[in-house]
Amino acid sequence: MQPDSTDPQPEPAGALSAVPAAGARRATPVSGHLRFYYGPMDCGKSTLALQVDHNHARQGRVGLLLVRMDRSGRPQISSRIGITRPALEVGAEVDVRELVRSRWARGERVDYLIVDEAQFLTAAQVDQLAELADDSQVDVYCFGIATDFQGRLFPGAARLVELADELRPVQVDVLCWCGQAARFNARVVGGRVVREGDTVLVADTETARGATEGDDDVSGSGTVGATVRYRVLCRRHFRLGDLGTTADVQGQLAFA
Template sequence: MTPLTDTDGAPLLSAVPAAGDRRRHPAPAHLRFFHGPMDCGKSTLALQVDHNQSRQGRRGLLLTQGDRSAQPQISSRVGLCREALEVAAGTDLRLLVRASWAAGDRVDYLIVDEAQFLTAAQVDQLAELVDESHVDVYAFGLTTDFRARLFPGTQRLLEVADDVQRIQVEVLCWCGLPGLLNARVVDGEMVREGETVVVADTAPTPAPDERDADVHYQVLCRRHHVLGQLGPTAAGPGQLALR
């Protein structure tokens, strides 16, 4: 059978790679963003995605910034944790990946927890890794800060991500309605002013010094966030207090 050729005699199918050869035509990568309020299980999902990817032979990097444990790791409230690279506002995420390549390590995907703390420039770096280097990126972050405003990293991810999903694990306000917004609680009072980034957990913790303020977060429905009502306090940390 004579192969098809163009007018210059070159095979028309020469650009089609052999079966299984994706080096010249790699599969498209994607930037996926999963978001929600505190306690919605985003870090648990991040670790589950990493597990699912790695068990298929793929290799990835785990990145975080300001984990609740104050350690360079991704930690979940259900007890799961894995070591991760701590990034700062000035970290070029492209250089992290290139450093792994230079060391002879393959990078097929990135898991980025606490993605709300990324700068807009860092989100654009992730998009570049997806488009130019075919690295899949899975980013996980909070939707809004304690003032009910988008974090800069969240805003940019909503603008440029290929796929945006609100995490479906429902978080409840103390009243039983779905919790949507994060309230910052300082010494038992909800506050609406202050630094955007103050790392704390959802469970109250004793201050190391009695002169220090007790700072934690509480997820509220929209109505009670507007009213500033934290609800009854009879229940233990993380539990509903209904009456």
């Protein structure tokens, strides 16, 4: 006997296997996101960090602003266009998980984190941020420079590249003196690009608050009384150490 063509036909095995049942969807844990926004100096990372915080706060979310060694020398996120917001300084010894959990213990909300100068975080602190995103549904937005003055990844930036859900270059053009796109941060001492010295040296266009008159070596490079500047260069001129005809450019980072 031939089956009636109007009879329901059996579904192919596994036809709907890619669509979980409602109960299975509810059982799937919700995770926060760990994002890393990166770029060279002057590309607007801190400005973007403050904008992201503003947008979330407008929607009623409560965030925590963190910073590691802001250029101003103060516990704040500061943009070179003049916008600043108070922030919590995160030293190398700080456990970011405990920092957030202590807020929760006091009955305060923390829906998201804004972390500026994230390249200076330790690898362990980046792991802690990932744990907060995965296990506590905290959205984490990190902003920082990817590579140091030698063109190598900072430890914190390297770990973020390894763990972040999203890597987003900041889309603001920064130009080398030659007019090409620049993404390397060269350290300049006495008008010359240097390749050796301390990896971490916070500097700004004003006299650094951490240095005083008469310091023998503020550069960490063994150069007594020298002024340290940072210049953003394209790869070719970074590789050649070529600063163009004008070594000092107004608005570039300096440490006197």
